[in-house]
Amino acid sequence: MVKTISVTGHTSLDYLIWVDKIVDKNQSSPITRCETHFGGGAANVSAVMAKLGGSVRLVSPVGDDFVSSEYEKHLSDLGVDLSGVWRMGNEHLSKAFVITDRLLNQSTYFYWGAAGKLREMEPPKVDFVHMVTADCFFNAKMSKAAEFVSFDPGQDLVTYQKEPLQTILKNTNLLFTNRHEIKMVSDISGYSFEELLKMIDVIVVTYDKEGSVLYSGGNVICVGDDIRIGDCTEKIKTPIPCVLAESVDPTGAGDAYKAGFLVAFTKGYPLDVCCKIGAVTASFVVEKVGCQTNLPDWKTMTERYVLHFPASDLNL
Amino acid sequence: MVKTISVTGHTSLDYLIWVDKIVDKNQSSPITRCETHFGGGAANVSAVMAKLGGSVRLVSPVGDDFVSSEYEKHLSDLGVDLSGVWRMGNEHLSKAFVITDRLLNQSTYFYWGAAGKLREMEPPKVDFVHMVTADCFFNAKMSKAAEFVSFDPGQDLVTYQKEPLQTILKNTNLLFTNRHEIKMVSDISGYSFEELLKMIDVIVVTYDKEGSVLYSGGNVICVGDDIRIGDCTEKIKTPIPCVLAESVDPTGAGDAYKAGFLVAFTKGYPLDVCCKIGAVTASFVVEKVGCQTNLPDWKTMTERYVLHFPASDLNL
Numbered sequence: 209m210v211k212t213i214s215v216t217g218h219t220s221l222d223y224l225i226w227v228d229k230i231v232d233k234n235q236s237s238p239i240t241r242c243e244t245h246f247g248g249g250a251a252n253v254s255a256v257m258a259k260l261g262g263s264v265r266l267v268s269p270v271g272d273d274f275v276s277s278e279y280e281k282h283l284s285d286l287g288v289d290l291s292g293v294w295r296m297g298n299e300h301l302s303k304a305f306v307i308t309d310r311l312l313n314q315s316t317y318f319y320w321g322a323a324g325k326l327r328e329m330e331p332p333k334v335d336f337v338h339m340v341t342a343d344c345f346f347n348a349k350m351s352k353a354a355e356f357v358s359f360d361p362g363q364d365l366v367t368y369q370k371e372p373l374q375t376i377l378k379n380t381n382l383l384f385t386n387r388h389e390i391k392m393v394s395d396i397s398g399y400s401f402e403e404l405l406k407m408i409d410v411i412v413v414t415y416d417k418e419g420s421v422l423y424s425g426g427n428v429i430c431v432g433d434d435i436r437i438g439d440c441t442e443k444i445k446t447p448i449p450c451v452l453a454e455s456v457d458p459t460g461a462g463d464a465y466k467a468g469f470l471v472a473f474t475k476g477y478p479l480d481v482c483c484k485i486g487a488v489t490a491s492f493v494v495e496k497v498g499c500q501t502n503l504p505d506w507k508t509m510t511e512r513y514v515l516h517f518p519a520s521d522l523n524l
Numbered sequence: 525m526v527k528t529i530s531v532t533g534h535t536s537l538d539y540l541i542w543v544d545k546i547v548d549k550n551q552s553s554p555i556t557r558c559e560t561h562f563g564g565g566a567a568n569v570s571a572v573m574a575k576l577g578g579s580v581r582l583v584s585p586v587g588d589d590f591v592s593s594e595y596e597k598h599l600s601d602l603g604v605d606l607s608g609v610w611r612m613g614n615e616h617l618s619k620a621f622v623i624t625d626r627l628l629n630q631s632t633y634f635y636w637g638a639a640g641k642l643r644e645m646e647p648p649k650v651d652f653v654h655m656v657t658a659d660c661f662f663n664a665k666m667s668k669a670a671e672f673v674s675f676d677p678g679q680d681l682v683t684y685q686k687e688p689l690q691t692i693l694k695n696t697n698l699l700f701t702n703r704h705e706i707k708m709v710s711d712i713s714g715y716s717f718e719e720l721l722k723m724i725d726v727i728v729v730t731y732d733k734e735g736s737v738l739y740s741g742g743n744v745i746c747v748g749d750d751i752r753i754g755d756c757t758e759k760i761k762t763p764i765p766c767v768l769a770e771s772v773d774p775t776g777a778g779d780a781y782k783a784g785f786l787v788a789f790t791k792g793y794p795l796d797v798c799c800k801i802g803a804v805t806a807s808f809v810v811e812k813v814g815c816q817t818n819l820p821d822w823k824t825m826t827e828r829y830v831l832h833f834p835a836s837d838l839n840l
Binding site: 223230309 | 539541543546547548549550551552553554555558592616619621623625629630631632633634635636637679
């Protein structure tokens with residue numbers, strides 16, 4: 209029943225910069241703390257999935273600094289299959305510079321680097337893809353090359369165009385968005401939320417500390433290596449509570465949620481349990497700075513799961 | 525007549541980030557270009573001096589990434605003496621994040637990293653020090669431990685306190701500032717410019733593209749290994765023109781000017797020629813992005829010198 213999920217999108221270095229104040233033009237401010245972390249949506253999801261014991265292949269363009277920064281070693285040690293990584297000479301990893309002031313305001317600058325080449329890449333044929341934000345044209349091609357499509361439009365959604373987004377949505381089986389993105393998906397694609405509900409098997413909308421909402425009719429069906437969602441005529445709305453944690457840094461919570469969901473999904477858990485496992489997984493990642501710093505293995509995740517949800521959920 | 529100059533201050537990694545726009549709080553912007561360069565005032569001056577054939581020793585705290593970033597190899601290849609470098613375990617190099625928008629506005633964030641330990645360091649006894657900005661308390665101690673003191677208060681001047689600055693100025697033989705810093709030096713120290721002129725043998729004030737002004741009475745005197753400035757009762761003001769170049773990036777021009785000046789100074793050139801050699805050296809560095817990217821050797825510098833100034837200047 210183990211199914212390999214190919215995860216596409218960014219592999220980035222995150223520069224987390226804490227400052228006295230976010231300054232205006234032609235001003236400067238001292239940095240009080242400065243850390244570099246492994247990041248990028250696709251790599252974050254892959255790392256969390258691998259640590260949970262999921263079978264995951266990263267499909268992402270990287271630059272020379274993938275090796276020199278020891279990012280390659282980090283993912284390889286976690287068990288992520290790197291055979292789908294495109295290694296670009298004379299390119300650099302994408303980078304995010306996140307500047308946070310004392311009041312936790314943030315300014316973010318993002319550099320695409322090697323990920324800027326995604327648009328030109330030919331997507332591999334895969335059984336199951338999870339597409340984490342990034343280029344809409346690549347994702348449109350990718351969504352056609354995969355048998356089962358999970359999609360997280362994420363922060364690059366602001367760059368999406370109507371036609372490729374429509375193509376992606378028509379091929380999407382699982383859609384993950386936050387409360388803001390779901391509106392933007394409708395605005396850009398021209399599809400109402402009701403139309404999206406009809407087109408897409410499962411939609412999960414996250415609401416930060418207010419938890420998440422699962423819209424689904426069918427349930428997970430696993431037959432041998434095949435995994436799909438049962439047919440349904442109408443979607444049911446199921447609220448899933450957030451698992452509160454000692455949050456130090458919310459970055460990466462969304463990626464961890466999807467990673468937990470997807471590993472549970474490939475194990476054949478009911479969709480609401482997949483969401484809860486996602487919520488539990490996310491609660492670990494927010495406890496430390498960095499998106500790949502505090503990753504639970506499956507056992508550690510289940511130990512926290514049973515503190516918040518019925519233990520019987522986990523018996524398949 | 526070759527005298528080793530110890531150069532103290534920052535050894536940094538510069539992250540040069542070009543963006544569509546410098547954003548306000550809780551906004552983000554894409555990065556159009558992103559480069560990492562070797563920087564930090566002390567290391568910049570050392571690199572330029574070494575390339576010009578000067579004898580230079582870097583005295584600066586560095587972190588683990590001094591080696592992993594290949595900064596060590598870069599300086600060592602140039603011929604900089606690294607025996608004075610303090611290697612701090614569990615620390616990182618200082619870092620500058622310079623964000624530049626399409627209209628060339630800049631926001632700068634500076635992380636002290638290992639350089640934050642300067643204040644605790646015991647300065648070595650040296651013949652000739654060039655102190656490039658950084659911590660005022662360390663520089664006050666350093667100025668007492670050196671026989672000959674050259675001082676560039678630079679961007680950290682905003683953090684300087686009256687008493688250590690007074691100590692530094694009392695021990696300074698050569699003072700380099702720009703038009704803004706000379707006012708700030710007076711404001712913080714309480715010494716008028718006239719008092720500074722009486723206290724300090726040579727003051728050089730730079731005015732960007734309008735050139736620089738040398739205030740000096742005596743001249744360079746070299747006797748064996750000893751080098752000093754001749755006594756004088758009154759300072760003469762000598763304007764030095766800027767050497768215009770195809771400027772791509774002005775960062776590092778000031779450090780290059782001082783490096784050119786200092787190498788010429790140790791060779792015993794008259795002070796006005798030292799300034800001109802500084803101006804010629806700076807004209808190379810601004811032609812490429814990065815403070816240590818486009819460094820002339822002595823011969824290359826002299827070839828450009830004679831296009832702007834009398835060749836006879838260079839005959840000692």
